[in-house]
Amino acid sequence: MPDEKVLERKGFLGLVTWAIGGLISLGLGIPAISYLIGPSLQKPEGQDWIRLGSSKKVEFGKPTLFKTTIQRQTGWIVNDEEVSAYIYTEGGREFIAFSNICSHLSCRVRWIDDQDQFFCPCHNAVFDRNGLVVSGPPPRPLDRYQVKIEDDQIYIQGV
Amino acid sequence: MVVKLTDWLDERVGWRSIWDNVFKRKIPYVNWLYTLGSATLLAVINQGVTGILLTIYYVPTPDHAYDSVQYITTQVPAGWMIRGLHHWGASAMVVLSFLHMLRVIFLGSYKYPREVTWFTGVFLFLTTIGFGFTGYLLPWDQKAYWATTVGTQIVAVTPLVGNWLLRVVLGGAELSPLTLTRFYGTHVWILPAALLLLLGIHLYLVISIGISEMPKQRE
The missing domain is CATH 2.102.10.10 (Rieske [2Fe-2S] iron-sulphur domain)
Structure with missing residues (x-):
């Protein structure tokens, strides 16, 4: 199999590190954005009689x-x-x-x-x-x- | 395209050699206990990010401190999570840095030529304790108030200048709005500045000297 790329141990671990880092960043980043813009998007008052x-x-x-x-x-x-x-x-x-x-x-x-x-x-x-x-x-x-x-x-x- | 851009930047900035020196440096054969420092660093980053986010809504005055914390926890989307991460991350930072310190002591990593790394580490730990102590008051609930009342009394036992020191810490004769604001200022400005400086030196030394080998058993 000369054409097949061999994913050696080092490259694999590097990839896993990036993946975990990405997941943590997303897991914190998405809540952080909703935290920042949340109160700005609340429906305006003046709905009550x-x-x-x-x-x-x-x-x-x-x-x-x-x-x-x-x-x-x-x-x-x-x-x-x-x-x-x-x-x-x-x-x-x-x-x-x-x-x-x-x-x-x-x-x-x-x-x-x-x-x-x-x-x-x-x-x-x-x-x-x-x-x-x-x-x-x-x-x-x-x-x-x-x-x-x-x-x-x-x-x-x-x- | 991306490669071209990174090459262009590398030619001018030389980031690749920095990257290789930081992340691709050779390390001796060590065990998992040597990751405790990195784990502490992750906790520090977490505290920084969530702490900055909390300042978006938190107000350090007796009128608003408690209410703004309640607002963050119950009203702001994901506010419970940001506050929770900061709350639990604080404990994680203390525990992890303490374990990291134990590892360094038991495996003798503080010895020549790493004494300066060790001393900056000791001061980093004290800074962390300071973060914990000042941050504990900020929610301004009963627990915070009385824990700080009791905790600040510790400085009063200092010989000769104890009572004077206590007044300096509290910003007056007793726990007051002035205590809250000075704890806040210390928590978000003075201690982070100290942490950044010490951490910069600490990490620079870890990378430039390299980490220590495991002690070898006598044959």
């Missing part, structure tokens, strides 16, 4: 501000976070939930009743009762949340 309060407090035709505090966990640290939203309804059936954060530079907008508009004091942005931009620099309407009513309680989702 947040209870704001009774839907009876919402005046028809007038956006009403609701505030509540939720707990958010980042890593091992739990923080209290204030959530606020304007709830608007025409006739008490269909409800809309707006973020009160200006879509321009994240200042807080407020509802001004006698002018029938949302106003942001930072750059004089104005939104109408549907959250659409009337004037000023905002690039898009006020963000909306998913909203549902259960037992007269308002819940929003997507914060």
Whole structure:
């Protein structure tokens, strides 16, 4: 058998050493990568329904501000976070939930009743009762949340 | 292609002769006990890799130390494994280096011309003990706290300067946040620097002098 390569003892042991070394590296390397990137890939928060309060407090035709505090966990640290939203309804059936954060530079907008508009004091942005931009620099309407009513309680989702 | 590249690099860097000197050097006929040093080195590499990974999430303050360790163990993917490898690897490093030391003593490998190898080895062992002692506090649980409270008292029995030394070790009159941060700094900066330096000398000497032969029985 002149053509057959003879794998002598030394070469074989060298190969086995490389193989074991490779296995150990893989066995540590793959968990190490998942360890490093794992928390970065966790699904974003904002999947829970947040209870704001009774839907009876919402005046028809007038956006009403609701505030509540939720707990958010980042890593091992739990923080209290204030959530606020304007709830608007025409006739008490269909409800809309707006973020009160200006879509321009994240200042807080407020509802001004006698002018029938949302106003942001930072750059004089104005939104109408549907959250659409009337004037000023905002690039898009006020963000909306998913909203549902259960037992007269308002819940929003997507914060 | 690969051969071309390695040749190109060898011409400029000369890695092949280094490789041959390290891995293809001639050694006398010895037994398996002579692999204990390499086994210790593997434990050291394991501690280095897993230790670096643990610092990605661990925070050495009383507020966060325990919680961040719990977070690593229960929340981070494979975190239990990385921490486990570091935890058990620490014991392995102490045991293996101790056995390695026994081998060197019983087979007389510390003698001329290997005294410097031996002394660096002794200091490497002390460094390892230091790693174990400082690392034990870092999880900041009850066991860590009280073990360190008791363990640090040992330095207080030093004649004359004992109490002063204890204050230096603790960073104050008692075990506090300052103790945690200085143990952490020692564990991840001072001791690894010492280890790297000593290990560099140790391995250089092992390779340049060559390992000792087994003692021969009288005929």
